[in-house]
Amino acid sequence: MTVNPLYDSLFDLHAGKETPFLILDSGKVISHRAFLAMAARFAGHLTKLGLSPGDRVAAQVHKSPDALALYAACVQAGLVFLPLNPAYTHGELGYFLENSGAALLVCDGAEAAALRPLAERMNTQLATLNADGSGSLSDGASVCPDTFATVARQGGDLAALLYTSGTTGRSKGAMLTQDNLISNARTLVDHWRFEANDVLLHALPIFHTHGLFVATNVTLMAGGAMIFLPRLDIDRLIDLMPRATVLMGVPTFYTRLLDDPRFTRDLAGHMRLFISGSAPLLADTHRQFETRTGHRILERYGMTETNMNTSNPYDGERRAGTVGFPLPGVTLKVTDPDSGEQLPQGEIGQIEVRGPNVFKGYWEMPDKTAAELRADGFFITGDLGRIDADGYVHIVGRNKDLIISGGYNIYPKEIEMLLDEQPGVLESAVIGVPHPDLGETVLGLIVPAPGASPDLDAIMAAAQVDLARFKHPRKLLIVDALPRNTMGKVQKNLLRDQLSETFTTP
Numbered sequence: 442m443t444v445n446p447l448y449d450s451l452f453d454l455h456a457g458k459e460t461p462f463l464i465l466d467s468g469k470v471i472s473h474r475a476f477l478a479m480a481a482r483f484a485g486h487l488t489k490l491g492l493s494p495g496d497r498v499a500a501q502v503h504k505s506p507d508a509l510a511l512y513a514a515c516v517q518a519g520l521v522f523l524p525l526n527p528a529y530t531h532g533e534l535g536y537f538l539e540n541s542g543a544a545l546l547v548c549d550g551a552e553a554a555a556l557r558p559l560a561e562r563m564n565t566q567l568a569t570l571n572a573d574g575s576g577s578l579s580d581g582a583s584v585c586p587d588t589f590a591t592v593a594r595q596g597g598d599l600a601a602l603l604y605t606s607g608t609t610g611r612s613k614g615a616m617l618t619q620d621n622l623i624s625n626a627r628t629l630v631d632h633w634r635f636e637a638n639d640v641l642l643h644a645l646p647i648f649h650t651h652g653l654f655v656a657t658n659v660t661l662m663a664g665g666a667m668i669f670l671p672r673l674d675i676d677r678l679i680d681l682m683p684r685a686t687v688l689m690g691v692p693t694f695y696t697r698l699l700d701d702p703r704f705t706r707d708l709a710g711h712m713r714l715f716i717s718g719s720a721p722l723l724a725d726t727h728r729q730f731e732t733r734t735g736h737r738i739l740e741r742y743g744m745t746e747t748n749m750n751t752s753n754p755y756d757g758e759r760r761a762g763t764v765g766f767p768l769p770g771v772t773l774k775v776t777d778p779d780s781g782e783q784l785p786q787g788e789i790g791q792i793e794v795r796g797p798n799v800f801k802g803y804w805e806m807p808d809k810t811a812a813e814l815r816a817d818g819f820f821i822t823g824d825l826g827r828i829d830a831d832g833y834v835h836i837v838g839r840n841k842d843l844i845i846s847g848g849y850n851i852y853p854k855e856i857e858m859l860l861d862e863q864p865g866v867l868e869s870a871v872i873g874v875p876h877p878d879l880g881e882t883v884l885g886l887i888v889p890a891p892g893a894s895p896d897l898d899a900i901m902a903a904a905q906v907d908l909a910r911f912k913h914p915r916k917l918l919i920v921d922a923l924p925r926n927t928m929g930k931v932q933k934n935l936l937r938d939q940l941s942e943t944f945t946t947p
């Protein structure tokens with residue numbers, strides 16, 4: 442009898458298998474059985490800490506097999522996994538703890554002393570897990586048994602809470618249910634033909650949907666293996682590619698590979714599949730990749746709130762500059778942003794999606810949920826697109842003020858609020874401009890207060906204290922005024938056009 446649908450579909454089938462699951466750069470191999478024993482020990486310890494089903498477990502830890510086992514442990518113990526980018530500052534972390542009411546924060550040992558007062562203030566327990574697997578969590582788990590009585594859950598219960606930044610500058614916790622994750626993993630295993638003999642080259646972070654659910658859940662469900670690298674390192678990717686069958690990455694993975702002469706048709710020839718997502722893959726990159734390797738990258742489109750929505754076909758034409766077709770079970774429509782009415786085929790509008798993949802809403806933010814998730818189940822993605830005559834979905838822009846840098850989402854509002862507070866600043870605008878490596882990067886424009894000469898170095902230093910590194914403006918510029926439309930709204934498109942070559946010309 443199914444007691445915990447997600448645990449049963451991802452893990453249970455392979456629990457006894459000695460087949461490889463994680464292949465580490467050190468050469469160490471962790472089998473499916475050993476991984477689940479590790480997860481069971483963590484689950485035992487989490488229960489001993491007094492956590493009960495539905496409690497949130499925040500994990501701000503480095504990528505490691507143990508960090509992945511913590512995810513599996515949360516599923517098995519009925520806890521809600523809340524992964525966080527280690528780049529977040531303590532200030533940013535405080536917001537996530539407070540908003541989620543996390544019962545436990547797992548952090549790196551090096552951060553524990555500094556974070557203890559924050560955790561105490563939030564009434565959150567603290568445990569440590571270091572990149573090498575040591576720490577108080579592993580110490581506690583080491584005396585727990587290799588098996589754990591899986592906690593019963595239902596498909597509609599929460600499995601994970603993933604924060605996504607908001608246009609107002611405050612992050613929102615997307616509530617993902619067991620069914621959301623299971624249905625998407627099932628669809629992708631089938632659509633991308635994942636099998637037990639697949640070996641995925643995994644160099645993505647595991648605190649986002651892409652590296653955690655798309656890559657990991659799909660491999661787990663198929664019973665395959667992952668070459669598990671701590672981060673993107675092109676040398677390691679090239680060295681290890683001969684042992685892999687599939688690579689998943691953001692477009693920066695592919696542009697960096699193409700920049701390397703060692704990445705040849707011979708090296709890539711045996712690979713079964715290259716998948717790209719999280720940010721637009723330039724049609725030019727798609728073509729260059731095909732010329733170099735003979736492979737067509739399979740581009741797909743997803744969101745934290747929806748998991749994967751569309752994918753180019755496995756067998757049919759993988760069309761450059763498109764994100765393919767809606768996945769089975771997903772309904773996608775293009776609507777008029779003002780009226781919400783569906784537009785005729787071929788017209789550009791906002792993309793809305795509905796299906797078993799679509800989340801349950803934002804954690805304790807009913808107004809924001811109501812604004813983006815319609816009563817009939819359609820989620821308003823904030824992306825602008827069109828469907829061509831052959832049914833391929835094209836993403837042509839965004840109806841939301843969002844920058845995607847190397848696959849990380851950055852909401853300008855959060856940075857503008859900080860810049861506006863700095864001495865000598867009247868107002869600011871933060872825009873994304875093209876960047877050869879990251880796709881887009883952050884440019885901050887500052888309008889000085891009358892008679893003031895803002896100190897750009899001091900402003901940059903202030904941003905560095907409060908914001909995660911990937912959100913830091915790569916450059917700040919002084920401008921006299923910001924262009925506004927008749928409604929008084931800053932015309933960021935004009936700024937982007939004027940400044941689009943800031944990082945692309947030498």
Ligand code: MCA
Binds near residue numbers: 651691693720
């Ligand atoms: C690192 N840095 C960044 C980024 N990453 N700055 C801006 N944008 C970034 N994405 C900082 C580093 O801290 C470093 O700071 C400096 O920039 C240069 O770092 P570099 O060595 O080039 O970075 P890297 O370690 O090579 O990382 C680049 C990366 C990485 C490989 C593109 O960011 C990455 O793995 N991105 C994937 C993100 C992802 O998985 N997104 C999925 C979310 P300093 O100068 O101080 O040293 S979206 C999602 O899940 C949806 C559902 C979907 O559709 O998939």
Ligand code: AMP
Binds near residue numbers: 605650718721746
């Ligand atoms: P996130 O909120 O981090 O889940 O990011 C989701 C956003 O990433 C989407 O709303 C899109 O704007 C963008 N995105 C994801 N995949 C693609 C893609 N293949 N092409 C263009 N944009 C994408």
